[in-house]
Amino acid sequence: MTNIVKLVYVHPSVEVAGLSSWSLGDVPDQRGRSVIITGGSTGLGFQAASMFADKGADVLIACRDATKAAAAVDQIRARRPAGTVRAGSLDLADLNSVQDFAREVLAGQERLDVLVNNAGVMWTPLARTKQDFELQFGTNHLGHFALTGLLLPLLLRTSNARVATVTSLAQTQGRIDFDDLNWHTRPYSTGAAYGQSKLANMMFVLELDRRLRTATLALTATASHPGWASTELTRHSPALLQRVSPWLGMRPDKGALTTMRAATDADASSGSYWGPRxxxxxxxxxxxxxxxxxxxxxxxxxxxxxxxTRLTGVEYHWAATAGQAG
Incomplete structure (x- = not known):
């Protein structure tokens, strides 16, 4: 019961101290830190990548569309950020691509301070990943599960590293159906499939935190959701929702602040969850x-x-290797 209370009511003193207006100005200096953001070419991911670069981080945008990635990099560089930004090829709907991307990162980087599991698809028609997983579950959850596990050695070698995963309020409508996780037999529902994938994101963070604690490792795992943010992620949503979203939803730069708090705030302890107030x-x-x-x-x-683990073939290895980056 103690752990449950700690997870739900994170740092009540923060609220009493009046920090509910947390903003970009509260993001600590990120100079010298290495950040990977999946889906960083558009929407919330692009805003987070911009904020990290502005604060001095070395940012790697990981996404499948090379043209969008290049445009995003150019746009961020045009801001003359204090940090750097570059792009890498990653298709979360293909575990071979996830393996290739992780291999390049492990070979080319000495540290990884923050992994932001941001990319996702929402309310898509029934479609399949390269390995025949339902697209939303395969992309939003399984792709990130595999990526985090493959990058774990680098994260564990970096002091005070963090994995920040973006979920959604749609998790409240989610159910984990072990009889048919990938929608091979039951009638397909776009909303239910999305809710399952986002609930899986949340459960992944909490289970990752539990396993890190058991292994007495210092890596921090946090979760966040953006509330109602108006981004291109709603392109498969009903027409009415697409029309009202720009008026009723928050701008992407505001929605991305929950990601930034989960990814950078010292008060965001492992197992914590952040969203609009x-x-x-x-x-x-x-x-x-x-x-x-x-x-x-x-x-x-x-x-x-x-x-x-069974579906992706990715095992998590909990032993930190020597030569931890400072």
Whole structure:
């Protein structure tokens, strides 16, 4: 019960101290730090990449569309940021691409301070990944599960490293169906499939935190959701929602602040969850968010971890290697 309370009510003193207006100015200096952001060419990922670069980080945008990635890099460089930005090829819907990307990172980088698992697809028609997973579950959860596991040795070699995963309020509608995780037999529902993938994201973070604690490792695992942010992610949503989203949703730069808090704030302890503070967590400055009961089911989370390991073939190795980066 103690752990549950700690996870749900993160740092109540922060709220009392009046820091609910946390903003870009609260992001610490990122000079000398290395950051990877999946899906960093558009939307929330692009905004987070821009913010990290402005704060001095070396940012690697990882996405599948080389043209969009190049345009994003040029746009960020035009801001004359204090840090650097570059692009890498990563298709989370293809585990071979995930393997290739991780291999290049491990061979070319000495440290990885922050991995932001941001990329995702939402409400897509039924489609399959390269390995025949349902597209939303395969991209949003399995691709990031594999990527994090493959980059774990580098993360563990870097002091105070962090994995920040972006989930969604849609997790409240999610159910983990172990009988048919990839929608081969049950009637397909775009919303239910998205909710399952986002609940899986949340359970992944909490289970990763538990396993890191068991292994007494200092890597921090956090989660965030952007509330209602108006981005191109809604392109498969109903027409009415697409029309009202620019008026009712937050701008992408505001929505990305929850990602930045989860990824950089010293008060964002491992296992914490961050989202907008107002209007049922849909808008406002980032603060502690409510973790739903289903996400805290440790038995389901452990089984999901085992299934994810089986489906991706990626084993997590919990021993930190020598030569930890400072």
């Amino acid at each position: 107002h209007f049922f967590e849909t808008k406002g400055h980032p603060g502690p968010a409510r973790i739903i009961r289903r996400a805290r089911d440790t038995a389901v989370a452990a089984r999901l971890w085992d299934e994810s």
